[in-house]
Amino acid sequence: MLNFDNRFVRELPGDTELRNQPRQVCAACWSPVTPTPVAAPTLLAHSREVAADLDLDDRDMASAEMLAALSGNRLLPGMVSYASCYGGHQFGQWAGQLGDGRAILLGEAVNRRGQRFELQLKGAGPTPYARRADGRAVLRSSIREFLCSEAMHHLGVPTTRALSLVGSGESVVRDMFYDGHPIAEPGAVVCRVAPSFTRFGHFELLAARGEHALLQRLVDFTIARDFPALLVAPGEKLAVWFREVCERTARLMAHWLRVGFVHGVMNTDNMSILGLTIDYGPYGWVDNFDPAWTPNTTDASSRRYCFARQPEIARWNLERLADALAPLLPKPPMAEKAARSAELAAALEHYDEVYSAEFCTAFAGKLGLRSWTPADGELLGELFEVMRLAEIDMTEFFRQLAQLDIDQPDAEVLRESFYREDLRQRFAPDLARWLARYSARLRHDGQPAERRIAAMNQVNPRYVLRNYLAQQAIERAEQGDTQTIHELLEVLRRPYQEQPGRAEFSARRPDWARHKAGCSMLSCSS
Numbered sequence: 001m002l003n004f005d006n007r008f009v010r011e012l013p014g015d016t017e018l019r020n021q022p023r024q025v026c027a028a029c030w031s032p033v034t035p036t037p038v039a040a041p042t043l044l045a046h047s048r049e050v051a052a053d054l055d056l057d058d059r060d061m062a063s064a065e066m067l068a069a070l071s072g073n074r075l076l077p078g079m080v081s082y083a084s085c086y087g088g089h090q091f092g093q094w095a096g097q098l099g100d101g102r103a104i105l106l107g108e109a110v111n112r113r114g115q116r117f118e119l120q121l122k123g124a125g126p127t128p129y130a131r132r133a134d135g136r137a138v139l140r141s142s143i144r145e146f147l148c149s150e151a152m153h154h155l156g157v158p159t160t161r162a163l164s165l166v167g168s169g170e171s172v173v174r175d176m177f178y179d180g181h182p183i184a185e186p187g188a189v190v191c192r193v194a195p196s197f198t199r200f201g202h203f204e205l206l207a208a209r210g211e212h213a214l215l216q217r218l219v220d221f222t223i224a225r226d227f228p229a230l231l232v233a234p235g236e237k238l239a240v241w242f243r244e245v246c247e248r249t250a251r252l253m254a255h256w257l258r259v260g261f262v263h264g265v266m267n268t269d270n271m272s273i274l275g276l277t278i279d280y281g282p283y284g285w286v287d288n289f290d291p292a293w294t295p296n297t298t299d300a301s302s303r304r305y306c307f308a309r310q311p312e313i314a315r316w317n318l319e320r321l322a323d324a325l326a327p328l329l330p331k332p333p334m335a336e337k338a339a340r341s342a343e344l345a346a347a348l349e350h351y352d353e354v355y356s357a358e359f360c361t362a363f364a365g366k367l368g369l370r371s372w373t374p375a376d377g378e379l380l381g382e383l384f385e386v387m388r389l390a391e392i393d394m395t396e397f398f399r400q401l402a403q404l405d406i407d408q409p410d411a412e413v414l415r416e417s418f419y420r421e422d423l424r425q426r427f428a429p430d431l432a433r434w435l436a437r438y439s440a441r442l443r444h445d446g447q448p449a450e451r452r453i454a455a456m457n458q459v460n461p462r463y464v465l466r467n468y469l470a471q472q473a474i475e476r477a478e479q480g481d482t483q484t485i486h487e488l489l490e491v492l493r494r495p496y497q498e499q500p501g502r503a504e505f506s507a508r509r510p511d512w513a514r515h516k517a518g519c520s521m522l523s524c525s526s
């Protein structure tokens with residue numbers, strides 16, 4: 001039922017040692033490893049769209065063989081299992097070898113249309129990269145990864161996908177939430193799917209070890225397998241490819257800002273070479289608009305990975321990738337002094353340009369403008385300031401903004417986007433002034449209201465995976481009730497459409513969730 005063509009292990013060198021013990025793995029891109037079986041797997045949910053991409057129907061998904069494969073209990077014909085080797089910069093520091101410590105690849109499925117997808121189990125047991133950890137994942141973080149991958153896809157944000165969420169029937173011990181005391185939680189395995197799970201860190205590790213021949217092989221392989229449409233003359237290959245990576249990353253950052261997504265751990269090992277959102281750990285969705293907000297408790301003081309800094313951090317990460325690739329280019333002339341070649345530097349500048357352009361396009365769309373001028377940048381900046389000070393809900397505000405009567409602007413249509421009545425009253429004059437200027441701008445733009453509203457509703461979601469919604473789904477699932485997971489999966493399939501009877505899934509964060517763990521801040525424990 002699935003066809004495999006496993007190029008990664010066929011074309012790139014693997015680890016020659018077979019023991020599954022934590023260790024440094026050199027001169028190899030992957031290590032063979034078998035998933036550790038789980039006691040009592042149950043399929044808690046699956047994405048029918050991802051299944052369809054793999055030519056799998058509901059019957060296939062319900063089969064015992066599939067459950068065995070998706071829990072790591074048995075391989076299907078054609079599958080090979082391995083963990084890949086990468087390093088990374090974590091919180092700005094080089095961390096050395098990291099690797100797939102609890103992710104196990106199952107090979108590359110090729111569908112009837114010739115599309116290629118790597119399948120990867122997260123939480124399927126330890127690998128040589130597990131260091132001292134257990135290779136497992138808790139149900140709570142697996143639900144968050146499963147739902148958010150699919151929600152992001154339906155929002156139009158590039159992302160790795162999730163085929164399945166399997167409860168393992170085993171418990172996993174983590175020290176989370178409750179005063180740091182270790183507690184046993186239910187475990188789970190998610191099957192992730194993406195054309196490639198290659199990260200910036202794969203290249204960085206080879207460069208850091210001086211394994212330049214293998215680095216060149218990995219670059220050639222990645223371009224050939226993952227960027228088949230890239231047209232390049234042989235001499236320019238590396239720079240043209242890096243420019244493409246910069247461009248995709250820039251587009252991704254504009255998307256994250258558009259929908260109010262904060263990744264939480266933008267280390268270089270969590271940066272996808274395809275410009276996909278990867279690793280749904282302590283991520284969060286912006287409720288009250290705050291550029292400095294980070295959902296990750298580990299980052300609460302430095303706020304390195306807060307909402308508004310993400311584009312800047314993505315550039316820093318691209319610079320680390322450029323550093324890793326630089327040894328593959330002819331040495332720059334002494335006069336240039338810089339370690340980086342002119343081509344790589346130009347690609348980084350391209351990142352800045354593409355990001356700026358994409359950001360303007362995204363926010364022009366959110367505001368219902370057909371074009372963007374520097375004055376619109378000022379208008380948006382003023383809005384952001386009012387939204388921040390008045391603690392306005394980002395998703396609710398932009399969705400409701402389309403309802404504004406631009407001939408008689410009245411902030412009443414935005415009432416529901418305020419969390420606090422006192423702040424609503426205090427900032428009412430500022431908001432009214434802004435709405436008047438904004439309405440004048442729209443009248444000047446001259447687009448018929450119906451068309452503007454329809455266009456705004458296509459880019460301003462009604463439904464996002466608010467932090468407290470995911471937490472509710474988790475708490476119910478931990479009691480054995482998976483209905484909320486299914487409801488959320490269904491609602492988040494059509495995030496831009498009004499769905500009658502689904503108001504509970506668009507409501508802004510309730511008061512009880514404001515400081516509750518899981519609903520506002522999260523630790524990395526997963």
Ligand SMILES: Nc1ncnc2c1ncn2[C@@H]1O[C@H](COP(=O)(O)OP(=O)(O)OP(=O)(O)O)[C@@H](O)[C@H]1O
Pocket residue numbers: 098099100101102103126129130131133134135136137265269270278279280281524526
């Ligand atoms: N429970 C665990 N067992 C083994 N390795 C782990 C575990 N949790 C995290 N790691 C490893 O720690 C490193 C950094 O962790 P991070 O939280 O970014 O990863 P993750 O959430 O496991 O994975 P991914 O980036 O694949 O989604 C990675 O090498 C990861 O494989």
